[in-house]
Amino acid sequence: MLSHNEFSPGAINLTSSDHPEASPRTGTQSIERVVAMIRVVASRGRSGMRIGEVVSTSGLPQSTCFRMLQRMELEGLVNRDPHTRKYYLGPLLYELGLLARPRYRLSELCDSSLNHLADVTHDTIYLSERSNMEAVCTNRALGDFPIKALPLDIGIRRPLGVGAGGLAILCAMPETEAHAIIQNNAHRYLKFATFSVDFLRQAVDQGRVQGYSFLDSAVTPGTAAIGVAFPQGNPVAAISVSALSGRLEQPRREEIAQELHRQLRKISDKIVALTALPSER
Numbered sequence: 001m002l003s004h005n006e007f008s009p010g011a012i013n014l015t016s017s018d019h020p021e022a023s024p025r026t027g028t029q030s031i032e033r034v035v036a037m038i039r040v041v042a043s044r045g046r047s048g049m050r051i052g053e054v055v056s057t058s059g060l061p062q063s064t065c066f067r068m069l070q071r072m073e074l075e076g077l078v079n080r081d082p083h084t085r086k087y088y089l090g091p092l093l094y095e096l097g098l099l100a101r102p103r104y105r106l107s108e109l110c111d112s113s114l115n116h117l118a119d120v121t122h123d124t125i126y127l128s129e130r131s132n133m134e135a136v137c138t139n140r141a142l143g144d145f146p147i148k149a150l151p152l153d154i155g156i157r158r159p160l161g162v163g164a165g166g167l168a169i170l171c172a173m174p175e176t177e178a179h180a181i182i183q184n185n186a187h188r189y190l191k192f193a194t195f196s197v198d199f200l201r202q203a204v205d206q207g208r209v210q211g212y213s214f215l216d217s218a219v220t221p222g223t224a225a226i227g228v229a230f231p232q233g234n235p236v237a238a239i240s241v242s243a244l245s246g247r248l249e250q251p252r253r254e255e256i257a258q259e260l261h262r263q264l265r266k267i268s269d270k271i272v273a274l275t276a277l278p279s280e281r
Contacts, residue, residue: 033068034068034072034077036058037054037058037065037068037069037072038072038077038078038089038093039134039157040054040057040058041054041078041087041088041089042089042155042157043057043156043157043158044156045153045154045155045156045157046088046153046155047086047153048081048084048086048087048088049086049087050084050085050086050087051065051066051069051085051087054069054087069087072090073087073090075090075092076090076091076092076093076095077089077090077092077093078090079091106127106129106138106236106237107127107129107138107139109267109270109271109274110127110139110237110239110267111139111141113239113263113264113266113267114127114139114140114141114239115141116263117141117239117241117259117260117263118141118142118143118144119143120259121143121241121243121256121259122143122144122145123143123145123148123149123241123242123243123247124140124141124142124143124148124149124151124241124242124243125140125141125142125143125239125240125241125242126139126140126152126163126165126239126240126242127139127140127165127237127238127239128163128165128166128169128227128237128238128239128240129236129237130160130166130169130235130236130237131157133159133160133181133184133185134157134158134159134160134166135157135158135159135160135162135163135165135166135169135238136155136156136157137152137153137154137155137156137157137165138154138155138237139154140152140154145243145247147244149220149223149225149242149243149244150220150223152242159185159188159189160181160182160185161181161182161185161189161195161200161203161204162189162192162195162219163215163219163225163227163240164213164214164215164225164226164227164238164240164241164242165213165225165227165229165237165238165239165240166238167200167203167204167207167213167215167227168207168212168213168227168228168229168235168238168240169229169235169236169237169238170182170200170204170207170213171204171207171208171212171213171229172229172230172232172235172238173235178204179201182197182200182201182204183197192218192219194217194218194219195218199218203215210257211228211257211261212226212227212228212257212260213225213226213227213228213238213240214226214248214253216245216248217245222244222245223242223243223244223245224242224243224244224245224247224248225240225241225242225243225248226240226241226248226253226256226257226260227239227240227241227260228240228257228260228261228264230264230267230268231264231268231271232268239260239263239264241256241260
């Protein structure tokens with residue numbers, strides 16, 4: 001069975017050890033802080049982040065962010081463009097990623113289904129994978145409808161619930177876990193105009209009833225999206241369809257949701273077949 005990162009209330013919260021009364025940082029806490037800083041820089045995908053954006057996103061003092069980023073740059077974990085002064089993920093992360101050999105790549109397993117959905121709907125299709133309290137866009141397919149919803153770059157990560165894919169993952173979780181994640185992400189939702197704890201709890205309840213998540217003009221005005229998470233019982237990912245709002249009205253929305261469920265059954269069958277194979281030595 002697929003696994004996902006365990007829920008951690010401290011994700012992206014780097015400020016706990018900056019208070020004078022806090023206990024001295026341990027080696028483990030230092031590692032957690034560096035990993036969280038990598039997540040902060042990665043949250044803008046290939047767009048990069050200036051130091052001010054890093055400070056506002058991380059909640060750390062500018063001096064602390066600057067020292068951390070300086071050291072991380074020396075180690076190859078981040079890279080700073082001297083002209084734009086933006087920070088990007090560094091070359092060491094790419095090099096280490098080449099050595100990581102997952103048993104299979106979910107994005108590759110979903111490729112044919114994403115392309116099929118793009119052909120059938122003519123809209124934009126996304127694969128979102130759960131990473132702790134976030135959803136990461138790991139693959140996409142573009143339909144041929146001439147006016148498209150604003151594309152989301154591969155690699156962009158957002159708090160679970162922001163976007164139909166992350167919302168679908170919350171809908172498929174146990175209620176207590178979903179509500180805990182929403183509560184712990186509350187401060188991050190403030191950056192998205194229409195999102196709040198109450199709004200997301202209502203959206204999750206609605207998604208559980210109808211069998212798919214749905215957002216209309218919540219992230220981008222005039223754009224709607226629906227999503228379905230998988231596999232059942234352990235929602236580690238979701239596929240979503242994004243389009244102009246007028247293209248996701250009923251009954252077309254239900255038709256697309258049914259096609260999403262059909263494709264996800266095929267993907268789940270592939271996962272079961274692959275996990276049944278003996279491990280490589």
